[in-house]
Every structure is written in C-alpha cells, then in structure tokens.
Amino acid sequence: MRLFLRLLGLGFIIGGIYILGQNIIFTTNPYPYWWRGISADGSIISLMSGIMILIFAPRSMKRLGFISVAVAIALIFVSSKAILNPTSLWQFFLSFTMIAGGYQTLTTGRSPF
DSSP states (O other): OOHHHHHHHHHHHHHHHHHHHHTTEEOOOSSGGGGGGHHHHHHHHHHHHHHHHHHHHHGHHHHHHHHHHHHHHHEEEEETOOEOOOOOHHOOOOOOOHHHHHHHHHHHHHOOO
16 A cells, blocks of 8 residues: 555656646757857756756765756746746645645655645
8 A cells, every 4th residue: 555655656756747847948049159058958967967867876975966956947047938827826825835745745654635
C-alpha cells in the first residue's frame, strides 16, 4: 500500500508541474548575429549539466549542480525567451496543492488529504 501511495504522490507532483507549466513558454529566435543566441544555448547546456550532476554525481559535487541550474535560470531570463502567460488563481492553487500534497505523500507514504 505504501508503494501505491508513493507512486500516487509522484503522480500528483508531475500533474501539478504540468498544470503550472502550461503557462510557461520557452522560445528561441534566429538571430542575425551569432553571439546573441549564446545565452539561450548556454542555458540549455547549463541546465542539462546541472541536472546530470544532481542526479549522478557524488554528494560532494551537489553544490556545483545547484550553481549550474541557477546559472541556467539566470541565462533564460537574460535572453528574455521565457514567456510567462497569466495564470488564474484557481490553477495556481490546484497546482501548488498537488505539488505540496504529492511531495508529502511521496516522502512519508501517507496521504495528507
């Protein structure tokens, strides 16, 4: 039963991220100059390397993974290619509740609802 609840918690987290992520759009545009697209490319490379470090690297290198993810987020906003569409209060409430409840169910194995 605990395994089922943990899988249900993981499903809630993924569902909450999906609902919230429907209003975030990442775009790329062809640039007339080669150096203007570097921040978009750098953000993708930095994000991928940060996630790989966080998942596969030893515990002593986790700080480097978080720094790499933070650099990726900064580069996304510097390149102005993250479009945040308006989100209704209901969508935000539903997604945040699903993420928080799913995390608690995943970590404890008990449903908070």
